[in-house]
Amino acid sequence: MSESAYRVETTSRLAQWRIENLASCTYRKSDPFKIGKWNWHLSVEKNRTLFIKLFPEISNSTRENPPIASFIIRVVSSVGDRKCLVHPEVTDKQLKSNEDFIWAIEVPLTGKFIIDVEFLDLKIAPPDGSGPCSIWAEGFTKAQSNATALTSLGRMLSESIHTDIVINASDGSITAHRAVLASRSPVFRSMFSHDLKEKEMSAINISDMSLEACQAFLNYIYGNIRNEEFLAHRLALLQAADKYDISDLKEACHESLLEDIDTKNVLERLQNASLYQLPKLKSSCMRYLVKFGKIYDIRDDFNSFLQGADRELIAEVLNEILAAWKGF
Template sequence: MTESAYRVETTARLAQWRIDNLASCTYRKSDPFKIGNWNWHLSLEKNRVLYVKLYPEISNLTRDNPPIASFIIRVVCSAGDRKAFTHPEIKDKQLKSNEDFVWPIEVPLTGKFIIDVEFLDLKTASPNDGEPCSIWAEGLTQKQSNATALACLGRMLTQSIHTDIIINASNGSIGAHRAVLSARSPVFHSMFSHNLQEKELSTINISDMSIEACQALLCYIYGNIKHEEFLAHRLALLRAADKYDISDLKEACHESLLEDIDTKNVLERLQNAALYQLPKLKSSCMRYLVRFGKIYDIRDDFNAFLLCAERELITDIFHEVLNTWKGF
């Protein structure tokens, strides 16, 4: 049997396997063919019934990210009037092994025929248990490009690739890139655009941040911060975002600090809300203290807080108390 007997012809989404002759009690498996991100096989097993199988080649990619396929498969007789047998459309079926799609054809086939597979869509599972994503979806190339660019940007930081500025934190130093910092912060941009000390000495002194918090700030700027790292340094990141005018980071900290207010942190967050002009956080903290009565659970701490708080903030708290009393 010639090599062409196992070859599958393909276009971007179509695969055809031409069978010249298939004897009884026969098993035949095609050469691998590439559709989408995966190599595929077709196989035939003929006894009393002809079984047609479609499956991805076993690989790390298939194990870790098996395809979720939508396709139409047909068997077309080459001779005469080209009679065709069509399987009902397969929709969003995950294929991992050669047992995941098996089509038994009980009609006897003789002579030459073609197995024709038209791939309608191929999807991969979302890493966050979201909806599967089509590899052919509009914008996927852009998403992949953005992800690759972010990964490279992250490596520039973690591997200190061509760094040209040193940031001195309170307990250590780390290298960074002027261009990246300038693009993310108008304050950094101004530092490097004028003849300031930072430009001349190629250093930035951030003595009010630990090296760990500074690392978290840079990871956010470079697009590769981990969620746990962000949570651990939210207040330091908020201060830095306000100081260096990184508005998206400030808003991210603002939204995050709203999510886990409790009696241990509410006074500190109220103080920061007033200091950095975070209206939603300020309102939420005051409601938590006054409307939900948590002020009584931390009475001593609250009294100490009033002794050092700004007069305007104290006034706002008492307005909240009065408004709450009016509601009863």
């Protein structure tokens, strides 16, 4: 049998498999064909009844995130009077295996025929548990539209397009937009909604941040921050996130500060964890100091810490040390 007997012809959303001859009591499975993100197969089995199956190629990807398909499938017989059998439209059918869609055809078909599958939509279920979304819609609406919007928002800041508020940092000033700041921070929104000096003077004084750190803060708010910029100013960004109640920035700083604890920064991070109520960071710093014994590598710094740190935090560290000694 020629290789073409198993080949499925495709366009972007249409697949056609031409069957030249299917003898009785015969099974045949097509070669894989690509539609959307998945490779697919068609199979036919003829006994007294003709069974047609459509299914994705089985892999870890299809098991974990199977396609949810909407399609119309037809069988067109090209012998004698042209017959076209159409299965009722299939809508949002999850297909994991070769048993999930089976079409049993009782009408006898002989000779040449075509199996025609028109995919109306293909969806996947997002990992966040929200409703299925189309793979053909998400490309533009989520990726391209969001990227364009963020680029435009970043340009508004970098090119000072219609700015209406001045941010005074410790060593310089930068202009921004009230509406953007208010949409990201309830603290800023309150400033601009009430008769406070910030509203009257069209200026905000952030004297505890350098101009570079303030620029990084605004770049984050506008969705335009670079990774190296974020890493360089994490502690200043953490302070600003706490002060202006921007929870996603605070959590981003929290997660990042967990990643590179070492002897040079552990005591500073421990104090910040206590100050800004970051439980995972505090726990990680405690374990690093006590369980892993790094407290002995920084005795001079630890002695300075004992002289100047918050009393409650010192007590917590000493309790951890005592608990560790009892464990030996």
